[in-house]
Amino acid sequence: MFKSSRGVLALLIIALALSTSLGLVTAQGVTELTILWAEWDPADYLQQIGNDYEAETGIKVNVIQEPWGSFFDRMAAEWAARGDSYDMTVGDSQWIGQAVEQGHYLDLTDFMVSNGIDKTVTPATLQYYGEYPAGSGKYYAYPTEGDAVGWAYRKDLFEDPQNMADFEAKYGYPLQPPETWAQLRDIAEFFTRPDEGLYGVGVYTQKDYDGLIMGYQNVFFSWGADWRGPNNEVLGVVNSPKAVEALEFYKELYQFAPPGTSNAFFAEMNDVFISGQAAMIMNYFAFFPALINPGVNPFAEVTGFFSGPKGPEGDRYVALGGQGLSIISYISPERQEASKEFIKWFAQEEVQARWAAIGGYTCNINVLESDTFLNNTPYNRAFADSMTFVKDFWNIPQFGELLIAAKDVLHAYVVGGEGTAQEALDKVAQAHHEILVEAGVIEE
Amino acid sequence: MSALPQPNPTSSSSQRARRQISDRTILHLFIWPTLILLILINIFPLFYSLYLSFTNYSVISNKPPEWVGFANFIRMLNSEEMWSYFALTGRYALLSVGLQTGIGFGLALLLREKFKASGFLTTLILIPMMLSPVVVGLFWKLIFNPAYGIFNYLIGFTNPAVAPDWLAQPDLALFAIVIVDVWMWTPFVMLLCLSGLSAIPDYLYEAAAIDRASSWFQFWRITLPQVAPLLLIAVLFRTIEAFKAFDVVMGLTGGGPGTATNTVAIEIYRQAFLGQFRTGRASALAYIVLIIIIAVSNLYIRQINRAREG
Secondary structure (H helix, E strand, O other), X not given: OOOOHXXXXXXXXXXXXXXXXXXXXXXXXXXXXXXXXXXXXXXXXXXXXXXXXXXXXXXXXXXXXXXXXXXXXXXXXXXXXXXXXXXXXXXXXXXXXXXXXXXXXXXXXXXXXXOOHHHOEOHHHHHHHHEOOOOOOOEXXXXXXXXXXXXXXXXXXXXXXXXXXXXXXXXXXXXXXXXXXXXXXXXXXXXXXXXXXXXXXXXXXXXXXXXXXXXXXXXXXXXXXXXXXXXXXXXXXXOOHHHHHHHHHHHHHHXXXXXXXXXOOHHHHXXXXXXXXXXXXXXXXXXXXXXXXXXXXXXXXXXXXXXXXXXXXOOOOEEEEEEEEEEEOOOXXXXXXXXXXXXXXXXOHHHHHHHHHOOOOOOEHHHHHOHHHHOOOOOHHHHHHHOOOEEOOOOOOOHHHHHHHHHHHHHHXXXXXXXXXXXXXXXXXXXXXXXXHHHOOOOO | OOOOOOOOXXXXXXXXXXXXXXXXXXXXXXXXXXXXXXXHHHHHHHHHHHHHOOEEOEOOOOOOOEXXXXXXXXXHHHOHHHHHHHHHHHHHHHHHHHHHHHHHHHHHHHHHOOOOOHHHHHHHHHHHHXXXXXXXXXXXXXXXXXXXXXXXXXXXXXXXXXXXXXXXXXXXXXXHHHHHHHHHHHHHHHHHHHHHHHOOOHHHHHHHHHOOOOHHHHHHHHHHHHHHHHHHHHHHHHHHXXXXXOHHXXXXXXOOOOOOOOOHHXXXXXXXXXXXXXXXXXXXXXXXXXXXXXXXXHHHHHHHHHHHHX
């Protein structure tokens, strides 16, 4: 029994101090990390890696998957709310400018440089996935999933003696995986046989996100065109004669595509290939694991892969995919530290080797160059080859508006058949010019 | 000798508590939680978005709203593209609501007479409106697929090479969405019409029959005027919904090809949630739509009142 009120007061103060300190201990002990990524196979692989991390450290890693069509919306809504639902996101390469300038991503420069992480990944992936602005040496993401657009084809059709003879008789050169876009077009035309339910080529036409633009870019860049001039000017650049020719070519390819692929992206590409409707498809390398799985693809044993062909003047570029792992700036300092610890662990060479072995497209230099990686799948060589000639869309904060302005008009032309390529690109150039002037990127 | 009843201390204290809560307090206890919820969830956002419509504001920009007066409204109303989206939405509403009204009323007339399994048939017809619009959009996308969808097959196109690609052709895509909307919401119109038809007193028809009135006369002078108020309510609801058409359009075409099915609701979504999250402009556009819906609703309501009085 306490004989005085002073004793009761002392007890209360001790109890208060104890409860406060206990509370602090709980806040510091981060037991769970949440990562937002798009809904696709690599996110499943990352969950497996996260399970390894939990086994080692006891910290649970949850990879939340959101369909590609609404991935940006979900992340942006979280940014808008300054939310801390996710500790990290494996964000698209184009988001970085917006996320950095608006303060949604944590600056990882000191962390990555002091731990030597920046030296473990290829310079191209560090530049496209982690650095903003380009050449600044400021890093906001760890290059996690390298990716580019590649090609899958049906070897059984290409190597069929009758097809080979007929093709050579018609086009004057042997039927084999194309080295140029002109050859790809011929092959697409050759295999377009609606009566047999077979079509030459599946190309991206998706309007909801960036599918159509990512598909068109392979032709666009390889024709020597670009989205911007040396001083970010767009008038006369986006709608240059080369760009117009490239767009006309892309529309021509769409004529050889299976019916119903009018709003098609990666899932639809694999679907038309697996169902035997397409002789060739374009797709990000990240979606090729399904094509070598006989349980999914009946043509798995006869599926071959090649990297993007050359343009008319020998230029060769493929559209960049892939993402970097960033830490959301709105989470508590304790969770920021815990997230950095995860990235540090994930960036280790042995973890990256495991990441690559289960299907992730590592950006780690040593793992990428290893024979183990190059021979791991039938498409890894084409992937490593493609990663040396990648190019991307704008990644400044206005990228979303630039994307919308382009995809609406190009979709109307390529899929809807409205107007001419010149008219479409004139509209895109004018819209891009207005957006960039309003944003202060260029002057009127 | 009987003992005097002893006061129960528990019941007396609860009685005191009840006495302390007056009727007025109970009234407030019931009303205020609802009012507070309404204010927080409906009224505040309504006025806040009105304020935002006069600002240059992006919800993800980390910058405060900047007052720009009527600039957003002027920009929207001066945009040719925006007018084309309004015209498209009007065309869609007219086609969709017109067909739903005609078919829904026709079905109600057919189902008015009871026959074997008529209840079961009515339930079957009602199923589409019970489905989620997003799910409806996704499975109609498969139905319209020119390679393996059943729609083209049913209308006589068995070769996918020459079959129309409903969702890819700008001149067909809007009709594809109208078809889906009519399939989904005609049962709603039918249901309202059916309730209107069942409320018509039989003696009106009996009197007309005694007067040897023709079926056409009975329909024109009895059925239609009696059902008109409910029919107009159905048309009002469907028109408002048509102006807000979003989920089915998004699921089927995403507004494409190009902008061929870009309704005003899709445009509000694009302004609000894509690219730079133009919250100010999206709010202004939403208010323009709200004004149009209020104006159209007023016209309908006047018509409904006239029908009731007449």
